[in-house]
Amino acid sequence: MEESESASDKPRPWQSYHTVYTNAKAGMDGxxxxxxxxxxxxxxxxxxxxxxxxRKEAFIRQKIEHMRARAAKLSAADLSHYQKVADKRILELxxxxxxxxxxxxxxxxxxxxxxxxxxxxxxKGKPMAVGSMSMISTANYEARKFGVRAxxxxxxxxxxxxxxxxxxxxxxxxxxxxxLTRKVFWDYDPNFMAASLDEAYLDISKVCEERSITGAExxxxxxxxxxxxxxxxxxxxxxxxxxxxxxxxDINKPNGQFVLPNDRMAVMTFISxxxxxxxxxxxxxxxxxxxxxxxxxxxxxxxxxxxxxxALFSHSSADFFLSVGLGLGGTDTPEARFRKSxxxxxxxxxxxxxxxxxQKLADIAEMLSADMQKEGLSGRTLxxxxxxxSFEVRTRAVTLQKYISSSDDILKHASNLLKAELPISLRLxxxxxxxxxxxxxxxxxxxxxxxxxxxxxxxxxxxxxxxxQRSLGSDLSDLHFISEKETAMSLxxxxxxxxxxxxxxxxxHLSDIxxxxxxxxxxxxxxxxxxxxxxxxxxxMVNTADVKERTTRSPKRDxxxxxxxxxxxxxxxxxxxxxxxxxxxxxxxxEEFFSLNQMEMLxxxxxxxxxxxxxxxxxxxxxxxxxxxDFHLAERLQKEESGTGSSSLIPRLRIVPKDYSGSxxxxxxxxxxLKQGMHLPIDSFFTKKSSWQx
DNA sequence: CGTTACTCT
DNA sequence: TTAAAGAGTAACG
Numbered sequence: 001m002e003e004s005e006s007a008s009d010k011p012r013p014w015q016s017y018h019t020v021y022t023n024a025k026a027g028m029d030g031x032x033x034x035x036x037x038x039x040x041x042x043x044x045x046x047x048x049x050x051x052x053x054x055r056k057e058a059f060i061r062q063k064i065e066h067m068r069a070r071a072a073k074l075s076a077a078d079l080s081h082y083q084k085v086a087d088k089r090i091l092e093l094x095x096x097x098x099x100x101x102x103x104x105x106x107x108x109x110x111x112x113x114x115x116x117x118x119x120x121x122x123x124k125g126k127p128m129a130v131g132s133m134s135m136i137s138t139a140n141y142e143a144r145k146f147g148v149r150a151x152x153x154x155x156x157x158x159x160x161x162x163x164x165x166x167x168x169x170x171x172x173x174x175x176x177x178x179x180l181t182r183k184v185f186w187d188y189d190p191n192f193m194a195a196s197l198d199e200a201y202l203d204i205s206k207v208c209e210e211r212s213i214t215g216a217e218x219x220x221x222x223x224x225x226x227x228x229x230x231x232x233x234x235x236x237x238x239x240x241x242x243x244x245x246x247x248x249x250d251i252n253k254p255n256g257q258f259v260l261p262n263d264r265m266a267v268m269t270f271i272s273x274x275x276x277x278x279x280x281x282x283x284x285x286x287x288x289x290x291x292x293x294x295x296x297x298x299x300x301x302x303x304x305x306x307x308x309x310x311a312l313f314s315h316s317s318a319d320f321f322l323s324v325g326l327g328l329g330g331t332d333t334p335e336a337r338f339r340k341s342x343x344x345x346x347x348x349x350x351x352x353x354x355x356x357x358x359q360k361l362a363d364i365a366e367m368l369s370a371d372m373q374k375e376g377l378s379g380r381t382l383x384x385x386x387x388x389x390s391f392e393v394r395t396r397a398v399t400l401q402k403y404i405s406s407s408d409d410i411l412k413h414a415s416n417l418l419k420a421e422l423p424i425s426l427r428l429x430x431x432x433x434x435x436x437x438x439x440x441x442x443x444x445x446x447x448x449x450x451x452x453x454x455x456x457x458x459x460x461x462x463x464x465x466x467x468x469q470r471s472l473g474s475d476l477s478d479l480h481f482i483s484e485k486e487t488a489m490s491l492x493x494x495x496x497x498x499x500x501x502x503x504x505x506x507x508x509h510l511s512d513i514x515x516x517x518x519x520x521x522x523x524x525x526x527x528x529x530x531x532x533x534x535x536x537x538x539x540x541m542v543n544t545a546d547v548k549e550r551t552t553r554s555p556k557r558d559x560x561x562x563x564x565x566x567x568x569x570x571x572x573x574x575x576x577x578x579x580x581x582x583x584x585x586x587x588x589x590x591e592e593f594f595s596l597n598q599m600e601m602l603x604x605x606x607x608x609x610x611x612x613x614x615x616x617x618x619x620x621x622x623x624x625x626x627x628x629x630d631f632h633l634a635e636r637l638q639k640e641e642s643g644t645g646s647s648s649l650i651p652r653l654r655i656v657p658k659d660y661s662g663s664x665x666x667x668x669x670x671x672x673x674l675k676q677g678m679h680l681p682i683d684s685f686f687t688k689k690s691s692w693q694x
Numbered sequence: 695c696g697t698t699a700c701t702c703t
Numbered sequence: 704t705t706a707a708a709g710a711g712t713a714a715c716g
Contacts, residue, residue, distance in 0.1 A: 049706045056699095111703095135707040137703085150703075153706040169707095196703050281712095283701050316713070343709060381695085391706085397696050430708085697716085703709095 014041030017050075018057070020284055021149045036147035036160060043156045052391035060285060064292035071293060071308055079307055086306030086322065093323050098240070098331040099262040102215045104188075104202045105237045105245035106222065108181065109254035111198035113140035114232050115177050116167045128165040129157055134347075137169055141254065174198075180230045188222055191333070193242075201242050203333070216259045223257065240267065242330030246280050271327035272300035279324050290321075299325050338436075342377055343385075344368040345430025350389035352425035360429050361414055362407075368431050369407035378405035378437050384417040385430035396421065403437045 014037045021040065044050040074082070108114065112130040117123045117140065127143035129136045133154035146161035158164050178197040185192045189202035204218050211218075215238035226234050233255040237248025240262045251258040260270055276299050277287045291297055293312070294305045302309065302325035310318045323329055344367045348360060372378065382404070383397040396417040404410060414431055 044706085047706080053706095131707085133705050135705095137707080151707085155705050199703080281701065285700060314714070339710085341710070345708060347707065349704090383696085393698080395697060399695060428707090432709090695716100698714090700713085701711085 014038045017041045017044065017053070018284070018288075019044075019053075021147070021152055030145060031147045033147075039147075039159055040152075040156055043159055048390050060288055061292075064289055067289070067293045067312055070312060074308075074311055078311065082307040082311040086310045086318075089310065089319065089322055090303065090306060090326065093319070093326055093328055097264070097326070097328055099264065100205070101203055101240060101331050102205045102208055102262065103239055103242050103245040103330070104204045104215065104219055104222070105239075105242065105249040106181070106185065106200050106202070106226070106234050107236070107246075107249045107253065108198035108226075108232055108234045110138055110140050111177075111232070112138045112169065112174055113143075113167075115174055116170075118177075118231055119173065120167075123165065123167070126165055127161050127163060128167060129154065130167050130169055132166065132168065133158075139164075171197075177230055177232065181226050181232070181234070184222060184225050184229055187225075188218065201245065201330075204238075214259075216257070219257045219259070223255075240331065241328065243280065243324070244270070244327060244329070247274065247278050250278070267327040271325070272298065274299045276302060276324060281320070282324070299327070301325075339375075339377075340436070341379075341432050341434035342368065342371055342375070343383075343430060343432035344371060345385055345428060347387070347428045350425050350427040352389075352423055354422055357418065357422075357424075357426060357429065358415065361418055361431075362411055364429055364431050365407045365411035365414055368433065369405060369410055372405045372433065377433070378403040379433040379435045380404070380437075381433065381435035382410060382413050382417070383432040383434070384414055385428070385432065386418075386421060386424070386426055387428035389425040389427050391427070394421070399435060404433070 015034075017037070017040070019040055021036070044053075113128055116128070116130055123140075125142065127140065127146060127148070129139040129143050129148055131137045131154055136148065136150060136152050136154050136157055138150045139148040139157070143157070143161055143164055146157075146164070148157040148161050148164060154166060174197050181198075182192070182194065182200065185194075185200050185202055188204055188207050191203065193201040195201060202222075204215060207218055208215055219236040219238050223234055223236055226232065235249050235253040235255060236257040237245040237251065237260075238257065239245040239248050239260040244260055244267065248258040248260050260266060275297050276282050276290065277297070279299070282290075287297075290302075294301070294308060296302065296305055302321045306322060306325070309321050313321065344364050346360065346364060346367075351357065380401070380403055381397055381399045383395050386394045386396070388394070398413055398417060400413065402409075404413070410431060410433070418429075
């Protein structure tokens with residue numbers, strides 16, 4: 001499966017460029033992986049995207065180095081302690097094992113491509129991809145033979161397969177067929193969990209019992225019924241939990257199935273040799289880290305390294321890893337889930353023309369607002385997402401006191417956020433609204449569906465169990481299609497609701513852990529808790545006043561009217577004596593900051609502890625103290641300001657240098673590099689939080 | 695609360 | 704020429 005590097009002395013630069021496409025998937029059997037790698041590398045080399053990938057990879061390498069160092073520093077006593085912690089957790093997790101349910105994961109085969117072929121049979125047998133020259137959503141099996149894969153840009157795919165046919169995406173079509181499949185699913189489990197347009201989880205325990213037939217038989221029947229109804233093939237996995245079922249559905253894809261019996265030995269055998277990369281929730285980065293730090297790659301090895309995992313990772317991450325090692329995950333009954341955010345983003349050719357950027361922003365605001373209206377949503381938190389010309393991603397958010405949904409409101413606040421970033425060269429702008437009004441959150445639009453919808457959703461008693469994780473991505477956004485759909489048959493109403501259920505496995509928290517277990521284990525971890533500030537504080541945020549004056553006034557004044565006046569507001573004074581805040585609470589010769597006067601005194605008790613929150617930060621940590629003060633400051637401002645509606649001050653407080661277009665190196669990434677360079681005596685012993693997942 | 699990173703389709 | 708869009712969670716400041 002894995003690309004095996006044959007030892008040789010010839011330089012092979014392409015082998016070091018690891019893309020996601022190296023992840024061996026179904027239909028990639030006869031592919032010359034090295035050839036594909038080489039082409040991808042050649043096409044990528046030198047691009048902005050590529051450079052960004054390299055930066056990210058370098059960053060991960062550092063993270064790995066850091067963790068290895070910490071692992072090496074663990075004393076024998078530490079290890080024996082963490083071994084106990086791990087053993088205990090393993091026992092606790094094991095006690096939650098539930099083999100009483102039978103879960104089925106259905107996964108449509110090359111869904112988008114298959115649908116497109118249905119509507120245009122002339123595509124049959126030819127290599128085809130759904131997507132564009134920029135990005136491919138999915139490819140049919142003919143195309144996969146050439147190494148063409150989902151998430152691969154089209155121009156690279158065309159290089160791999162010159163005859164590749166491109167078909168644009170058409171979500172309405174996919175939603176229609178998705179609905180057909182879901183009708184079938186409904187017959188087997190009216191509470192099925194849709195994970196996306198083309199995937200779902202069904203608890204078939206009941207059907208199996210009622211009809212006294214096996215999971216395998218149900219799977220066969222369901223698959224053949226799906227085929228009858230849609231003309232599409234799918235694959236299925238049957239297992240005692242969702243995590244395993246998902247893995248199983250991939251085994252005999254396409255048009256196949258795999259059953260893992262509800263037997264502990266069977267599960268352990270299955271899991272033991274399984275590469276953990278196959279597990280949902282473990283992606284490229286986690287794989288690299290676990291491989292790089294511990295040299296492991298199978299689920300079984302996770303258990304063997306239990307002590308290290310507990311020592312180096314957060315409680316919830318360690319728990320997840322251990323449960324993967326045990327083959328646990330996702331046996332609970334689905335609950336109603338609500339959408340938590342809604343967003344819209346667009347990529348365009350990079351520009352630094354502020355007027356153009358504001359125009360794009362207005363377009364996005366418009367689209368987002370429209371989507372929100374369709375679902376009757378309104379929210380209090382607005383997040384602006386930016387991708388610079390060099391592919392660096394940033395987000396900027398405000399939380400307001402009012403719920404907003406109109407494009408005017410969205411645009412007004414979004415403009416303020418954007419303004420603070422100018423000048424900047426961008427290739428993507430996105431907006432997201434979250435923090436919904438509880439009353440009208442989530443329930444999909446159509447009032448005629450309301451009775452059924454509310455009925456089903458109200459079955460959301462057990463809100464506990466933070467058992468989720470998996471995104472379900474694309475399909476929620478398509479809910480409105482369903483309700484709008486002319487054809488919408490009555491049954492669909494039910495299904496519409498189910499689309500709200502989600503989330504395949506429980507990753508970070510095992511929902512079925514009972515409280516006692518949780519508590520005891522938490523205690524085990526809590527003991528190690530130490531001052532995280534000192535271990536995690538990052539160094540050196542340059543306090544350069546970003547001098548980029550907005551010489552570039554937006555022509556679209558009206559968009560930014562609210563903050564118009566604050567062009568007079570000064571930013572952090574250039575001098576910025578780092579200790580300024582330590583001496584006295586921000587006097588600032590700046591009236592605009594009047595609110596700061598209301599901030600309680602921040603000083604360092606015994607020159608060590610923060611008077612506001614008790615964080616311990618030795619006086620030598622100058623930069624960290626500055627940052628810490630700014631943290632309280634921002635917190636303060638934010639509180640006072642979220643009421644006024646004008647939030648333009650906050651972004652202005654950032655001390656980090658912004659970067660623009662090309663030079664995005666500095667900040668973020670360096671944060672951690674710096675951190676790793678820092679001398680942190682205690683943390684190597686006690687830290688439970690690692691630099692992991694920075 | 696705000697920001698970033700990771701993951702999935 | 705050309706590397707998406709939408710969503711969720713964890714972790715940290």
